[in-house]
Amino acid sequence: MTKTKGALIGCGFFAVNQMHGWQDLADVEIVAICDRDPERLRIVGEQFGVARRYQSAEEMFADGGFDFVDIATTVGSHRALVELAASHKVPAICQKPFAPTLADAKAMVAAADAAGIPLMIHENFRWQTPILAVKAVLDSGAIGEPFWGRVSFRSGFDVFSGQPYLAKGKRFIIEDLGIHSLDIARFLFGDASRMTARTRRINPDIAGEDVATMLLDHNNGITSIVDVSYASKLPEEPFPETFVEIDGTKGTLRLGKDYKLTVHGREGTVQSVVEPNLLPWASRPWHNIQESVALIQKHWAERLSQGREPDTSGRDNLKTFALVKAAYLSAERGETIAIADLL
Ligand code: NAD
Ligand code: 89Y
Known part of the structure; x- marks a missing residue:
């Protein structure tokens, strides 16, 4: 089976749940992780056996080799990271809250649309x-x-x-x-x-x-x-x-x-x-x-493979x-x- 390859940015408090969720999906593999904090990077890398580790998201995207990115950082970095994913035409999931402002969120949806990539907000409740x-x-x-x-x-x-x-x-x-x-x-x-x-x-x-x-x-x-x-x-x-x-x-x-x-x-x-x-x-x-x-990550993987917009897309989450x-x-x-x- 060809696995869908993902990368995750932000190895903090909540990302551990996301890493477990990905591990449970037989057809998805997280091949690279990124965190500015080397200790968080080491802990999550060792816990989930991910060898490719980056302190810079720019460097991780430059190396590439993944089909989507899961952004699990806090809100201040969401816009820059979604725009970075869009500039590399990599489908992206972004944690809630969407962005610091509604104007930022609209810009992120526009960037994803212009790049032709799906954007899902991790609105899991x-x-x-x-x-x-x-x-x-x-x-x-x-x-x-x-x-x-x-x-x-x-x-x-x-x-x-x-x-x-x-x-x-x-x-x-x-x-x-x-x-x-x-x-x-x-x-x-x-x-x-x-x-x-x-x-x-x-x-x-x-x-x-x-x-x-x-x-x-x-x-x-x-x-x-x-x-x-x-x-x-x-x-x-x-x-x-x-x-x-x-x-x-x-x-x-x-x-x-x-x-x-x-x-x-x-x-x-x-x-x-x-x-x-x-x-x-x-x-x-x-x-x-x-x-x-x-469950939301399973939904993302299914919709990504079907080429269909996820239920909690950026467009939906603007509302x-x-x-x-x-x-x-x-x-x-x-x-x-x-x-x-x-x-
Ligand atoms: P956290 O501070 O514990 O972790 C964030 C990590 O991201 C940190 O390790 C930090 O070093 C890293 N980081 C920040 N900016 C970065 C960048 N530009 N490049 C690389 N690494 C960067 O935060 P958390 O509690 O894990 O929360 C993360 C997000 O998850 C928040 O937006 C929060 O609202 C959300 N969250 C969602 C749920 C949910 O149920 N959906 C629950 C809890 C938290
Ligand atoms: O950050 C919050 C979330 O999204 O769910 C619960 C939480 O962890 C604390 O309010």
């Missing part, structure tokens, strides 16, 4: 088993036409020890985590036309907001609430579970703690547990996110990223923001 289960219920028509929804992520988990940069940015929870919740809202309820948001910072030791409440008007008439918090001290810590509530014309759906899904319709009430798989390399409580990494921008603008101005004005 919609690939979580419980979220896929919710989508399947919606698509089955079991609760009729949805008219109201809520996507909720409330936690007191210490994300700062693993990702210290999250405490330093002027923006925090919407850009880092709410971006996933907003994408889930788009995935379940369709594109949104208007955004109204309020934010708070509760933790005095961080620079950005750690609580956000967002109200979305979706194009199809659904109203949704997307609420996120890293300041919620609950009796049972739910990290990293997303809870979902949907009311439809024929029933209701609730995805709650420990992946319990309750669907109430005309035929009665059905309860199930839509727990993610604990992959051999995964660990609780991250296994939900880790499985979604494996999620516009919601992020709209939420910050709305909170800052105390106004409702029209999404069409941003795209």
Whole structure:
């Protein structure tokens, strides 16, 4: 079998999950890795047996020999690295958040289009088993036409020890985590036309907001609430579970703690547990996110071989990223923001 060859840039906290995900795919091989930090490069290179190691992405691209690049660095380097991939006509995956600004994100999509390469944003939360289960219920028509929804992520988990940069940015929870919740809202309820948001910072030791409440008007008439918090001290810590509530014309759906899904319709009430798989390399409580990494990477490999655009392409993710921008603008101005004005 001819394997698709990949290269990965950024060997930090999260990239290890991506490397495991690639290793699980029989038809993909990561042949080169890159990190500015020689120690991170050595650790990941030794753990996954990758001999070609680079401290410079430019040098790695110059040597070539791979069919796609997986960019797992933090946001500041995303635009330069996607443009570098485009200049070498190498298909690229880029981690969320897409870019520092919406203007950068648009430029990245334009660069990929001009080079004729696919660009996928690693927006993996919609690939979580419980979220896929919710989508399947919606698509089955079991609760009729949805008219109201809520996507909720409330936690007191210490994300700062693993990702210290999250405490330093002027923006925090919407850009880092709410971006996933907003994408889930788009995935379940369709594109949104208007955004109204309020934010708070509760933790005095961080620079950005750690609580956000967002109200979305979706194009199809659904109203949704997307609420996120890293300041919620609950009796049972739910990290990293997303809870979902949907009311439809024929029933209701609730995805709650420990992946319990309750669907109430005309035929009665059905309860199930839509727990993610604990992959051999995964660990609780991250296994939900880790499985979604494996699933989105499988999706990329399939779409790359079929020459089809991935579901969370750069073009698609501009619409999620516009919601992020709209939420910050709305909170800052105390106004409702029209999404069409941003795209
Ligand atoms: P990190 O700081 O631990 O790792 C980033 C690595 O990239 C570092 O080792 C750094 O040296 C390297 N790097 C940065 N710029 C570089 C460049 N130009 N060339 C080569 N190497 C470079 O960060 P992290 O926590 O692993 O996060 C990485 C990205 O993953 C972020 O954008 C974050 O938001 C995202 N993330 C996504 C999820 C998810 O579920 N999708 C979860 C966590 C983090
Ligand atoms: O960076 C974030 C993400 O994308 O998922 C969870 C996280 O690691 C912390 O909020």
